[in-house]
Amino acid sequence: MDAVMTSHALSFSKFNASNVTHDRSLHACELPRGSSWSPGTNGKTFQNLKLDTAVQNRNLAGKTFCSAEACIHPLSAIESHSHVEEDKVGVLLLNLGGPDTLQDVQPFLYNLFADPDIIRLPRLFRFLQRPLAKLISTLRAPKSKEGYASIGGGSPLRKITDEQADAIKMALEEKKVAANVYVAMRYWHPFTEEAIKRDKIKKLVVLPLYPQYSISTTGSSVRVLQDLFREDKVLSRLPVAIIQSWYRRGGYVKSMADLIEKELQSFGSPEEVMIFFSAHGVPVSYVRDAGDPYKDQMEDCIDLIMQELKARGINNDHKLAYQSRVGPVQWLKPYTDEVLVELGKNGVKSLLAVPVSFVSEHIETLEEIDMEYKELALESGVENWGRVPALGCTSTFITDLADAVIEALPSAAAMTTDTTVSEPNSFKQNPVGFAIKMLLGSFLAFVALLLYPAFKNQNV
Ligand SMILES: C=CC1=C(C)c2cc3[nH]c(cc4nc(cc5[nH]c(cc1n2)c(C)c5CCC(=O)O)C(CCC(=O)O)=C4C)c(C)c3C=C
């Protein structure tokens, strides 16, 4: 069962988002490449949205606004080029985004670290968010650039996500569901704001391309959508369903098991291979203090995949570890690099790495796992190394995502403005403790970052 969230659980007012699948490449050009996600750029895009909204508000007053290309209807206020489109559903894919070129790396990092869901400062210290983002992105850019240079000079995420969008659209069509599928990236083009276009759709399903929920991924992207739609009466008319996590779906679990089963066959003695799940980490404080379900969901996910493999007679040992930590705070343990060394020393000879928190190839599979971790494992005594590819456009997986969209449609509903659910175990439950921890943590992180040049060579 997927965790489908409709209006009451998030602080949205109603939703109404859209753009057109075949327009996706056009949207990318709306902001100058290499421009940073500065307040100015942000403001400009948002301004455009507001202008459009003004037009929509006129429609609400009973007028129909027609341009050379499209008519905006009073109720939906979304462009339509034909009546066929009126019955379409919209599917909004949320993803992280990645730099297209090496020049994009620092501004991309700036956008990432300027996200209050990535660096969580107490309200009092929010004014530090942007300077801190500037500092960290500048310090980290050279190391990140090296990584992106080694995988061809940029992130493959955009291309792969566009392909997944096309594949989901086709899979839906095969199931007789006409859909427009849109892509909204959190930290690079096409930004969420760029994905907001006018189009006539009757419902919207929001599908984050993260199997497990984290405050730092799905949570952050959904918050941006929330901000965009909250104050817009017209955009808030469309029923929306948000699929929060979908790692429990049979189709996903089976697709992962298929990949693992296939890859095991490339080893001389498949039954002796350690299946090594490597998930992107998050700081421990997300789970401990902010109630992020990410760790629990990840462990549950691994259990489900291993159960599926067992049902197929595959009884290999397995291990879960967390990769890609950044900065001086403690992240979810065990750490991938430390476990690899330990496994090598303990005599594990064959290892199959399985990236499990993300469904596209990206820098952390292509560079971190395929290069850094492979080298580390081999140095530590592992002799046979393999890696399961990311799911990408694997047909069973895409078909299952299409099913997830269809199953979510009936639960699409109007949004309310209840904001209470997003941060369990947080400020509201223990305001003093929370404030002290956040204050101290952020202060220490900030001081540590400024004082320790060693971070430059480590994980910053
Ligand atoms: C489930 C997936 C992800 C979680 C959780 C996540 C949390 C998280 N990430 C950072 C910092 C960085 N992430 C970076 C790249 C990156 N992160 C994810 C996924 C998750 N991140 C992906 C898919 C990518 C790759 C994008 C691509 O271009 O291919 C980067 C930039 C790369 C680098 O410099 O290493 C940083 C930095 C934090 C701090 C965080 C949780 C708080």
Ligand SMILES: [Fe+2]
């Ligand atoms: Fe990340």
